[in-house]
Structures are given as structure tokens and as C-alpha cells.
Amino acid sequence: MNQLLLEIKSAYKNFPGKPVLNGVDFSVASGQIVGLLGRNGAGKTTLLECALGLREIEYGEIRVCGDPPNALSETTRARIGYVPQQTDLFEWLTAEQMLAYFKAFYPRWNDAKVGALMQRWSIPPNRMIGKLSGGEKQRLAIIRALAHDPDLLILDEPVAGLDPAGRREFLRELVERTIERETTVVFSTHILSDLERVAIDVAFMKDGQITLQRPLDQLSERVRRIVGPTDLLARLRFGHELARINDGASNARIVALCDDQDELQLQSLKTQGVSIEAVTLEDLFMEVA
Amino acid sequence: MPSHSASIFSISTGSTEPIYRQLVSQVQRQVAGGQLAPGDAMPSVRDVARTLALNPLTVSKAYSLLESEGLLQRRRGLGMWVADIGARKGSSATMRAEMLRPTLERAAVEAAQLEIDPKTALSIFAKILKGKR
Numbered sequence A: 001m002n003q004l005l006l007e008i009k010s011a012y013k014n015f016p017g018k019p020v021l022n023g024v025d026f027s028v029a030s031g032q033i034v035g036l037l038g039r040n041g042a043g044k045t046t047l048l049e050c051a052l053g054l055r056e057i058e059y060g061e062i063r064v065c066g067d068p069p070n071a072l073s074e075t076t077r078a079r080i081g082y083v084p085q086q087t088d089l090f091e092w093l094t095a096e097q098m099l100a101y102f103k104a105f106y107p108r109w110n111d112a113k114v115g116a117l118m119q120r121w122s123i124p125p126n127r128m129i130g131k132l133s134g135g136e137k138q139r140l141a142i143i144r145a146l147a148h149d150p151d152l153l154i155l156d157e158p159v160a161g162l163d164p165a166g167r168r169e170f171l172r173e174l175v176e177r178t179i180e181r182e183t184t185v186v187f188s189t190h191i192l193s194d195l196e197r198v199a200i201d202v203a204f205m206k207d208g209q210i211t212l213q214r215p216l217d218q219l220s221e222r223v224r225r226i227v228g229p230t231d232l233l234a235r236l237r238f239g240h241e242l243a244r245i246n247d248g249a250s251n252a253r254i255v256a257l258c259d260d261q262d263e264l265q266l267q268s269l270k271t272q273g274v275s276i277e278a279v280t281l282e283d284l285f286m287e288v289a
Numbered sequence B: 001m002p003s004h005s006a007s008i009f010s011i012s013t014g015s016t017e018p019i020y021r022q023l024v025s026q027v028q029r030q031v032a033g034g035q036l037a038p039g040d041a042m043p044s045v046r047d048v049a050r051t052l053a054l055n056p057l058t059v060s061k062a063y064s065l066l067e068s069e070g071l072l073q074r075r076r077g078l079g080m081w082v083a084d085i086g087a088r089k090g091s092s093a094t095m096r097a098e099m100l101r102p103t104l105e106r107a108a109v110e111a112a113q114l115e116i117d118p119k120t121a122l123s124i125f126a127k128i129l130k131g132k133r
Helices: A045-049 A074-079 A095-103 A111-120 A135-144 A162-178 A190-198 A216-222 A230-234 A262-269 A281-288 B021-032 B047-053 B054-069 B094-113 B118-129
Strands: A004-015 A018-029 A033-037 A059-064 A080-083 A153-157 A184-187 A201-206 A209-215 A223-229 A240-245 A251-257 A275-278 B072-075 B077-081
Touching: A004 A045, A004 A184, A004 A223, A004 A275, A018 A045, A018 A059, A018 A095, A018 B021, A018 B118, A033 A190, A045 A059, A045 A153, A045 A184, A080 A135, A080 A275, A080 B047, A095 A111, A095 A135, A111 A135, A111 A162, A135 A153, A135 A162, A162 A184, A162 B054, A190 A281, A201 A216, A201 A281, A209 A216, A216 A223, A216 A251, A216 A281, A216 B021, A223 A230, A223 A262, A230 A251, A230 A262, A230 B094, A240 A281, A262 B094, B021 B054, B054 B072, B054 B077, B094 B118
Parallel strands: A033 A184, A033 A201, A080 A153, A153 A184
Antiparallel strands: A004 A018, A004 A059, A201 A209, A223 A251, A223 A275, A240 A251, B072 B077
16 A cells, blocks of 8 residues: 555534534545535545644544644655645745745755746736736645646646636646656645546545545446435435435435446336436535535 | 557547446447557557547456457567457357347346246347338
């Protein structure tokens, strides 16, 4: 088994009057590309911030490259790249000054890559960051996070402020230079099509917990939505049920991760008014997130 | 021998079919239809990944599956090629027959569940093949 770069065990955290991490178990092995999905307020940003030591959990255990987040070693720090959801720091510096400032903290800093990306993504190097557009700021934050060739890249909605062309550019960069270097990537996003292109695994977060973490291909091939008469469906049991919805109507539905035996059981029901469908990632999001 | 660019592929997101499956079936179709001929060079994993903005692992997965099906051949250091027909597992007719197998297996399960004996099931299938009801 690959080494775990990120390991979170039963993490709890409350915001005033509201639990935000409610027993999160989440681990990411070296080389994995994990997309983190969940509705607004599910706790994704808090989870990533806790993993990086920007916030503290109240209970549980977190290890990043083996270190606790509140005591990251210099070596570990140098291995992590992070793009926060919002970047409004260093507004008074120019892009060039900000990058020079960060360069001093990292033993490994890829000047050639920084220069190439600055040019390719047309970031004006000498304008104050505060005067850049939202998209330019976001691209600059991505450049900063990629500059020291991190082993673990944590991206919190990295493309939210980018137009489709900008998103595609970013995905290409991620695919070409980052994934090929076997960088481990955790990214949260609401843009499912991007996630489908680059993520190998997906994790769903709901109400402060990771409710499902699987290879994306396995979800497409194994998750079924079963719709049929409520009384018939009430008798069905699946090894790994993801959702069961009875809204009082005569039809109910079940969403389940089916193994071969479940599939056989389902085939026999097709003649009894039960419909069985594969689901898209968006359908799945609606059912389990 | 022609070599193909990554534009032989196009994928759609938001589908129930995983992306690696889409790539596999596009090669299967293009080989069956002759657009990809034995000896043609396939675009590299890197090219396909870059052009379609896909994870290279997804492209390798598709290529490996096609290799195990005998449709593609890996030449050390040279990438992937469309396999010679002789090298494919079985003739293309048996291969096409294999593609029908999963559907028939499902039909066999349903026939058993409906307690239809094999003879009756086969006669129904024979009628369907002849286009009768």
C-alpha cells in the first residue's frame, strides 16, 4: 500500500451552535487524485483548512505527510501546495514581488515553470495584486501553489473564478506537469465535468462527514438507481445502500452500490415494474451529497 | 503506416459511461469500421491526455484494456499500434460474437427466472433473429 500523505481520523469541530466536522474519516495515499464533492456548507473548506493547520480540530487525529498539522516540519511544509478558495492576501505587492517573497521560503522553487505559467496565463507581473481581476488572482494563486513542485497539492475550488477556457488551461497544466510527476492532489469543486476529467477517486462530504469515497469509474459502473413499487422495494436489501427515498408515493427509490449478486437480484425484478438505471455523477451528487 | 492524432477521440462528461469506457468503445468502433487499420500508430497517452484534458491514468487504462482485448499492441519504446488481425484473439467474427455474450447471458438469467426451458427460449430467439414476432 502506498504511503498515506493525508490521514484524518474521527475529526470533530464545531462552529458556534453548529457542528461542522462531525467525525470525519478521510485518507489520501501517495499518488491519488481525489475530488472532494459536497453541497455548500458541507464542511469541505473547513476540512481542508484543518488538514493544513489553518484551523484546529477539537477532537480526532490528523497527519499530513506524517506530521500533525500544528507542528509541520520544514520538510513537510515544502512538500505541500495549497490554493485557498479566496485569496485576498498581499494585495499591495505585485505578482513578481509576491512570488519572490514566497520563493525565499522554499528550498525547491521552479523559476522556469513560474515564468512560463506567468506568460502563458498572461498575468501582468508588475501590477499590484489588488488591481488584478478575480480570474488573474486565482491563476496567480495556482502558480504560487505549483511553483515549488509540491508532492501534495490541496486545491479548494481552484477554478471557481475562471471562465471555461481558463479552466481548461488549468486542467491541462494539472494533467501534464502535475499528475505526470505523480503529485498527490485533493481538490474540492462544484464543477463536475472538471472532476470527471482529472479525478480518479471521489469523496462525498455531507453534514460534516465523508459519506462515500470510491474510484469514480467504480461508481459509474456499479451504482444503480432502482425505482419501483414502494412495498416491493421495502423488502429489498443491498450490501451497500447509499440512499433510500420513500416520499409517501406509490413508488420509492433506492440508490445502491451493487455487486454481481445485487445485479442478479435486480435482473429478476425487471419484470415486476422495477426500473434499474445507471447514474451520472450529477445524479449521484443529488442523491448522496 | 499512418499515425493518428488524439482527435480520433472525443469524450463527453456527464454521461453514465465512464470516460475510459468511452475511449475503449471508440477504438472498437473505429477498428471495426476500418478508420483504424492494422499497423496504424495510436496517439500517445500523453497526447490524448493533453488534448482532451484528461488524467493520463484514464487513457492508460483504456489502452491496457484494448491491449488485453487484442485490438492494440504495445511496441516497446514506440507506443501503441493497432494490432494485426492475425495477432488478435480469435478472428474478428468470434470477437464480435463475444460482444453479444453479455446480453445473452442476461437473457439466460431472465429465462431461468421466468422458468422458460432452454428449447422454448432458443425458439423465441430464433424467431426474433428471423424478424418474426
